[in-house]
Amino acid sequence: MNPRIAFPFLVIPHDAIRPEGWLIGDPGTPLHRATDVLENWDYARDLEVANSVSIDWAAAAGALQLPEDKLRLKFSLIVGTGAGTLPRRQDRLYEVIVDHDTDNVSVSGSVSGRTLSGRLWVSLLVTLDAPEVGGTVLSPKGRGSKLWQVHHDILIEDGGDSRFPVETASFSRIFGGRPYEHAPWYLHWRPGTLQGDFSAGIRLYVNSDHHEWLARVVSGDRLSLQAMMGDVMSQMVEAALREVSGADDLVDCEDGSVGQQILQWLGNAFPGQEIASVRALMERDPGAFRASLLATSEMGSAE
Structure with a gap:
């Protein structure tokens, strides 16, 4: 003391x-x-x-x-x-x-x-x-x-940001009978929790039943990881844009939160654009919106 x-x-x-x-x-x-x-x-x-x-x-x-x-x-x-x-x-x-x-x-x-x-x-x-x-x-x-x-x-691990929270799992065992049992990956999270801790509230499951797909993920195949991460970013960013009224709702989120991570993704994919214009693009041209996120997606980091 x-x-x-x-x-x-x-x-x-x-x-x-x-x-x-x-x-x-x-x-x-x-x-x-x-x-x-x-x-x-x-x-x-x-x-x-x-x-x-x-x-x-x-x-x-x-x-x-x-x-x-x-x-x-x-x-x-x-x-x-x-x-x-x-x-x-x-x-x-x-x-x-x-x-x-x-x-x-x-x-x-x-x-x-x-x-x-x-x-x-x-x-x-x-x-x-x-x-x-x-x-x-x-x-x-x-x-x-x-x-x-x-x-x-x-x-x-250098601040906990060096890894996106990923787990491999047999979907036939833990998700048997559900519509996404045969999906190559599944993002488990709950929209509406922008203030929640990103690493604790987000979990990306990779289906170990698909051996070829799992081998690509484990080997770090760039395009495979980019496709998966692009889907993750699209899911979370789209949900956030429907929830927030402006950038202040995300700026007010603390470091390490879901909201702060989504704000970083938006800044990377749509630099200098207002939330309203990004939301308009999402509704007017969802293909261009998702492709923009996909272009900046990168697995192995939450940023």
Whole structure:
């Protein structure tokens, strides 16, 4: 903690709680020390994070000017994700309340890969659970008062933008009996979620039942990938143009969101054009509209 910050109440000094360091890895396997960049990761891969701390209760109670035998602290493991410097989504994965009889605390939790985007922000927060009375005028009184925190910011594969969220799947197995069972690909998303996280809310399925098509995708055949990505862009851009009234509706969307990605696609395919003129082209000449998007489509990147 920065000692120059003026808090409204006393807090626990940073060295009174000593973390062993953040660990990360696949659930159910030995975890390794977390670094600043998470490499070799994909959206189908869940993660587990953990940390352990030792507590100097005498130092903590003395700093708070509260009786050690009455002091209870809550330890919370919080995980955030999202492109940009601040997490757009935060989840509280684990909580435990301890007193002076517990010298060591371990926290851990699993994070769904489908929710991750851009950065993984892990935090261990310590708040007051009791007492709510006693101490001095500067002692913390309110339950939930923030007393100590340590966090680590992990960049996911150069910001999480290096891959479009793609999965291979047997359509006959997961989409059996549906009209698109034999389609070469299927884009799963829900229109009307422009503020939603792009990487968490979009999933492109490639049909592994079509072996020749799958081989083209895996080998990175440029025209095959361009055709597939062009269809994806057309679906999403057309839905957005029917929903928004102007560019401001997309500009207001945060970095890493569906709306921001669609705005980038529009800027690439129709540079300098107003939303109204692009919408008019879509309705007047859908062939030219889709061909313009197709000309700028490129697989392997969301941009």
